[in-house]
Amino acid sequence: MALDHAGNVEELYELQDELGSGQFSTVRRCLERSSGTYFAAKFIKIRRKKGSRLGLDRKVACQEVDILQQLRHPHIMKLHDLFVCQLQMVLVLELVQGGELFDSVAEKESLSEPQASDFLIQILDALAYMHSLNIAHFDLKPEIIMLQQKDIKPNIKITGFEMAQSIEKNTCLQKRCGVPEYIAPEVIKLEPLSVVADMWSVGVITYVLLSGISPFQGETESETINNVTKGIFKYEDTHFSSTSAIAKDFINQLLVINPKERMTSAQALLHPWIKPLTIKQERNRDSCLINMDNFRRFNVERKKKQSYHMIASCNNLCKMSLFCVHTKENEDLRACESDQEDSPVPPASLLRRRRSSYS
Numbered sequence: 415m416a417l418d419h420a421g422n423v424e425e426l427y428e429l430q431d432e433l434g435s436g437q438f439s440t441v442r443r444c445l446e447r448s449s450g451t452y453f454a455a456k457f458i459k460i461r462r463k464k465g466s467r468l469g470l471d472r473k474v475a476c477q478e479v480d481i482l483q484q485l486r487h488p489h490i491m492k493l494h495d496l497f498v499c500q501l502q503m504v505l506v507l508e509l510v511q512g513g514e515l516f517d518s519v520a521e522k523e524s525l526s527e528p529q530a531s532d533f534l535i536q537i538l539d540a541l542a543y544m545h546s547l548n549i550a551h552f553d554l555k556p557e558i559i560m561l562q563q564k565d566i567k568p569n570i571k572i573t574g575f576e577m578a579q580s581i582e583k584n585t586c587l588q589k590r591c592g593v594p595e596y597i598a599p600e601v602i603k604l605e606p607l608s609v610v611a612d613m614w615s616v617g618v619i620t621y622v623l624l625s626g627i628s629p630f631q632g633e634t635e636s637e638t639i640n641n642v643t644k645g646i647f648k649y650e651d652t653h654f655s656s657t658s659a660i661a662k663d664f665i666n667q668l669l670v671i672n673p674k675e676r677m678t679s680a681q682a683l684l685h686p687w688i689k690p691l692t693i694k695q696e697r698n699r700d701s702c703l704i705n706m707d708n709f710r711r712f713n714v715e716r717k718k719k720q721s722y723h724m725i726a727s728c729n730n731l732c733k734m735s736l737f738c739v740h741t742k743e744n745e746d747l748r749a750c751e752s753d754q755e756d757s758p759v760p761p762a763s764l765l766r767r768r769r770s771s772y773s
């Protein structure tokens with residue numbers, strides 16, 4: 415990654431169509447003029463003042479950049495370039511074009527356990543690499559497991575590093591983050607964390623992938639949180655009739671409340687469901703199939719929830735913007751000034767930064 419030449423984003427990249435957007439970001443396809451290579455430019459709006467909700471805290475954005483700069487792995491989305499100005503950051507990222515893994519699985523007629531475990535090998539490989547660097551993702555869920563390309567041998571790319579952190583002794587999160595359905599009990603309880611928090615999420619993702627059922631999902635968020643903290647789950651025959659015993663053992667070793675007793679990423683890569691040791695284990699796994707009817711239903715519901723969250727966060731942002739414009743002249747609500755939109759910053763003012771000079 416060459417971050418040491420002065421330049422501006424539009425001089426170096428031709429900005430093209432929008433690929434998607436997040437709460438504080440817009441992602442656009444871009445073409446690097448010098449190499450003719452396509453990337454994804456993620457424009458992150460940085461908040462002006464502490465307390466403003468119209469933008470991401472600079473420290474949080476820098477944390478994501480810091481983490482991405484440390485990671486170089488075939489199954490982790492790469493940061494290629496970086497541009498920074500006072501109110502915006504542009505992360506030029508490896509272009510990931512195959513969509514979400516779960517969407518691609520839902521389009522299949524059938525999926526065998528060995529095919530599912532091939533996906534898990536790639537995910538575990540990326541996690542074992544991150545964990546060896548003492549970096550935890552903290553937000554593993556189906557939405558961030560993407561595919562490099564559609565229609566060729568699936569090549570997984572882990573994305574969504576907004577919550578990733580370098581783990582130091584006694585790392586605790588200030589507030590709960592991630593989706594309750596997928597996060598570990600120690601994350602919910604704001605206890606000291608280690609990289610194995612990610613392994614709980616791998617357990618939930620595997621359970622869902624094999625059965626189309628979410629192990630801890632309740633009717634409400636607080637019910638889900640309660641289910642996760644109790645850590646009780648079961649394999650109902652109706653949903654797991656075609657699941658191998660060895661796959662269930664893999665999940666059982668991940669969905670363990672005590673993080674110290676939970677399987678690590680390195681251990682998971684050696685589990686017989688991932689790497690069968692005997693012909694019996696291999697046969698046991700090879701004859702088992704994913705419950706596709708359930709899985710497709712789960713995926714439809716998941717997409718509905720995703721759209722609902724997107725609409726809800728757009729509505730919140732709109733409400734906040736309107737509120738701030740309407741009360742602009744109200745002295746009592748001066749505090750909202752930091753939420754007002756800043757005059758647009760032309761991308762030309764975004765300067766490419768050295769690795770250590772963006773904060």
Ligand code: ATP
Nearest residue numbers: 433434435436437438439441454507508509510574
């Ligand atoms: P939020 O920040 O609200 O949690 P998010 O994490 O999905 O949302 P972004 O990382 O900004 O936000 O991504 C927004 C969308 O842009 C993604 O859902 C995806 O469709 C697209 N996208 C992000 N990164 C890439 C990439 N490297 N290649 C292709 N598309 C991308």
